[in-house]
Amino acid sequence: MPDSRRPRSGNRRDEAARLAVLHAADDLLVEHGFAALTVEAIARRAGVAKQTIYRWWPSKVEILLDTLIEDSAKRFPVPEGKATAEAIRGYLRAFARFLTRDPAGKVLLALLAQAQHDPATAESFRERYLGPRREQERALLTRATEAGEIAPRLGPDAALDALVGPLVYAALTGAAVPRGMVSALVEDVLKPALPAN
Amino acid sequence: MPDSRRPRSGNRRDEAARLAVLHAADDLLVEHGFAALTVEAIARRAGVAKQTIYRWWPSKVEILLDTLIEDSAKRFPVPEGKATAEAIRGYLRAFARFLTRDPAGKVLLALLAQAQHDPATAESFRERYLGPRREQERALLTRATEAGEIAPRLGPDAALDALVGPLVYAALTGAAVPRGMVSALVEDVLKPALPAN
Amino acid sequence: MPDSRRPRSGNRRDEAARLAVLHAADDLLVEHGFAALTVEAIARRAGVAKQTIYRWWPSKVEILLDTLIEDSAKRFPVPEGKATAEAIRGYLRAFARFLTRDPAGKVLLALLAQAQHDPATAESFRERYLGPRREQERALLTRATEAGEIAPRLGPDAALDALVGPLVYAALTGAAVPRGMVSALVEDVLKPALPAN
Amino acid sequence: MPDSRRPRSGNRRDEAARLAVLHAADDLLVEHGFAALTVEAIARRAGVAKQTIYRWWPSKVEILLDTLIEDSAKRFPVPEGKATAEAIRGYLRAFARFLTRDPAGKVLLALLAQAQHDPATAESFRERYLGPRREQERALLTRATEAGEIAPRLGPDAALDALVGPLVYAALTGAAVPRGMVSALVEDVLKPALPAN
DNA sequence: TAGTAAGCGAGACGGTACGTCTCGTCTTTCT
DNA sequence: AGAAAGACGAGACGTACCGTCTCGCTTACTA
Structure with a gap:
């Protein structure tokens, strides 16, 4: 059983980070509109580093x-x-x-x-x-x-x-x-x- | 009879500047798309100060x-x-x-x-x-x-x-x-x- | 006797404007410091047009x-x-x-x-x-x-x-x-x- | 022993940028006077982004x-x-x-x-x-x-x-x-x- | 059982545009 | 001709994000 407090990182793609980004993007769009949907805001909201986003999504x-x-x-x-x-x-x-x-x-x-x-x-x-x-x-x-x-x-x-x-x-x-x-x-x-x- | 070839118009709005801005915006949109349509670019293209744009248009x-x-x-x-x-x-x-x-x-x-x-x-x-x-x-x-x-x-x-x-x-x-x-x-x-x- | 309600303007230098500018500059310096001492602020405070200042003082x-x-x-x-x-x-x-x-x-x-x-x-x-x-x-x-x-x-x-x-x-x-x-x-x-x- | 010829330093402050800013400011002051010493000019001269200056110096x-x-x-x-x-x-x-x-x-x-x-x-x-x-x-x-x-x-x-x-x-x-x-x-x-x- | 390689949070960096401010010049209109 | 009014081109202000980068860490696969 993985440590539930922090199953973070490793050398494979972090599924939790992926979902956090998708949900953060979705939520921000609905809550504040497309104008507020910046990569920095998504990273902030998802608790993820900006680079993690750029690693997996081109935009x-x-x-x-x-x-x-x-x-x-x-x-x-x-x-x-x-x-x-x-x-x-x-x-x-x-x-x-x-x-x-x-x-x-x-x-x-x-x-x-x-x-x-x-x-x-x-x-x-x-x-x-x-x-x-x-x-x-x-x-x-x-x-x-x-x-x-x-x-x-x-x-x-x-x-x-x-x-x-x-x-x-x-x-x-x-x-x-x-x-x-x-x-x-x-x-x-x-x-x-x-x-x- | 007002002189119809008035070059710049003193303390009234400058019609030439107004048209230059409208055309610059139009041209930039068509040529480079909405993403390239910044207020700075419009001002540059129109040969107009940024403030002249903000004076007359909120956005x-x-x-x-x-x-x-x-x-x-x-x-x-x-x-x-x-x-x-x-x-x-x-x-x-x-x-x-x-x-x-x-x-x-x-x-x-x-x-x-x-x-x-x-x-x-x-x-x-x-x-x-x-x-x-x-x-x-x-x-x-x-x-x-x-x-x-x-x-x-x-x-x-x-x-x-x-x-x-x-x-x-x-x-x-x-x-x-x-x-x-x-x-x-x-x-x-x-x-x-x-x-x- | 000049009209005391408004002896303004004419074609000679307006002494009232001159004094208003001097006092406005002085007051602004003392009250808000040199940084706030802009020509626009002096004109505003003196109730004088900016051009009137530039006409008589180079700076x-x-x-x-x-x-x-x-x-x-x-x-x-x-x-x-x-x-x-x-x-x-x-x-x-x-x-x-x-x-x-x-x-x-x-x-x-x-x-x-x-x-x-x-x-x-x-x-x-x-x-x-x-x-x-x-x-x-x-x-x-x-x-x-x-x-x-x-x-x-x-x-x-x-x-x-x-x-x-x-x-x-x-x-x-x-x-x-x-x-x-x-x-x-x-x-x-x-x-x-x-x-x- | 840390590598002393580390060119850029990741998420720590970039010493080269710090020195470039200090020297640029100094040079501009001497060459063109305090009036020409704008943050933009320092950034330009130092080959540094304006934000890098504001990140480390309040003025x-x-x-x-x-x-x-x-x-x-x-x-x-x-x-x-x-x-x-x-x-x-x-x-x-x-x-x-x-x-x-x-x-x-x-x-x-x-x-x-x-x-x-x-x-x-x-x-x-x-x-x-x-x-x-x-x-x-x-x-x-x-x-x-x-x-x-x-x-x-x-x-x-x-x-x-x-x-x-x-x-x-x-x-x-x-x-x-x-x-x-x-x-x-x-x-x-x-x-x-x-x-x- | 170590070594290594990738993913990650963090955040500095060079840029660009934002919208605001003041500069000094100019023109119009009134007195 | 002087003055009030205020539009104008210019350009710096300080802020926000962009997309790239390097750091130090944590983990999982490989030797």
Whole structure:
């Protein structure tokens, strides 16, 4: 049994330090906003040396990405099996809830924001987060279309932007997502009255 | 008659300095990104003392807001008279063009991003930019609905988020806005097949 | 009779402004020290525009010099007639009192100090203050020597430094000038036991 | 045995940086005067970050004090053993030489000057420099008096002011210290013809 | 069972930008 | 033409973080 008072250090990566950093970053973002999220503040809060952070993460953005990837997989995984309209609706509802209710939703918004300021963040964010998720989402839509559940006027990527965009935009501008919005989006975007055109 | 080629203006605000700052900020944002947009750099580029900037603007964000408000009014004014579906489509096309083609579109994205990092920016951005424009846009939609041109399933604010959100989200994630997306959004969101529900 | 409510301005130098500046400078020096004596502060305190100060004085040092010259002539004029040892003693006592008791003594110390930091001040201070006074003091000593009242071992300039130096040095280092110091200096420096050498 | 050619010292104070700052301050004072002695200029000249200066010194005055204390101990130490009139004369000659010939003498004058402008400087200067030296000087005079070498009319502190004051005052006013002045002061102040009074 | 190599807390370092302050110059407007 | 008002370019102030570095320690694997 390791000494519980101080199992610190050694010559392998210290898991406790890793978690302390992730949680400190998350907490600081939620409590004081991205502006207060400096590497020094994270180190202070986590009780960790600055160098320990730089040893494992190239930037604070990557720390946030690590937490976001984990949290997203937990809170709103892309449905794998059943490709029904209802599954899509449920997924979007979970996403909207994550954005507007979950403290971790702030991380997504902060990274999307930071990607506008810094190309390296944009690259990482797309590569490690947006890209993989979009792939799964596209597959979901494709399966649903093939199953005849939906018949979007737009291609899968544009359709996803049309579904996700409004929710993200509302969150970015501080607007509430009104009850029924997700349903309406699914109806309008995924099941348009095609003959009308 | 005042001399119109007044070089520097005594104890009144120096218009040349004001313009130099606005242009310097704009140029720096486009050329080097928001991260390089420091007050010192703006002052350097504009050939202006730092104090002259702080005298008139509380932060670099307000500088950008000033340029954005002017540019937006010029490049994609909200249609005032004719409230047809076609007018709305034209407006959204101009907006999409501004976001993706116009260098000044970067300013909008940067401010929307910065608003996520800093509550003061969020407040200013909403108050001075998003709010006023949204008001006009809402009026446009309301007039069009009353004229029977459109019949949105969603309320005006949610409908606008559903139209604008996808365009903004695409720009934020670096995705292209595919040809036909604006038309599809207008059809889907503003003229849904209501009886079908 | 000029309008007493506001005889301000016109096209001749405003005497009220001149006096306000001199008094403001003096007061600020005494109240807050030389460090707080900025041209802006003087202008504020005197209720005068900054430019009015720069129009008439090349620097704040010259303002202080103006007040010092006036005050010195009033508080410890160099004795003109009687060249006795007693006259010299009296003069030095008045000088010591000015340095340690009179608020205006701070002006002398401040200018002597500033002369160390800035060659222009040194030049002005020597030219307009130290030089003229030293001339009179030298004459006093010469007359007293010729009258057989004193027999200094040192030349007149060195003797004056030997008399004035200790008083100034004590004031500069915040030491008190002990009772009897002036008498002892006069005895030691001006009436040494020459045969003993 | 510790490696004596340790180039940079990890988390301990960097001695090279300390010396670079002291020398830069000294050089700048001598070359361009106290007015040009800004913390920024010192940092620039020393090739050191501004923060490194602020980490170790509360103000530029303390930097100068550090150099002055070291230099004074080297150039004109207070004689410790032999308390003869000759020892005192030698000490004063070394002091006069330091003031008028040695570039480091400017530091003493500058600090004495700055002490007039700023109470904090006065406090530090007295506490760290004037006080300790005066203590040693007083002891020297006391020993010499007890040994019958001198018989000053004034108390030790006043006598020291009477010896040092003229030299400092001459330096402050840019006057030369004439050959024989130190001797005359020692004779006049320390060996007055007491019975004659 | 030592030696060694890596991780760690600590924190100094050279930099850069912050937002504030005062400088001395300038221009306008009023008297 | 003098004066009040105050904007302006310039540049130093002292602070906060950046990302890099070195130190002295603690541990776990290797010889």
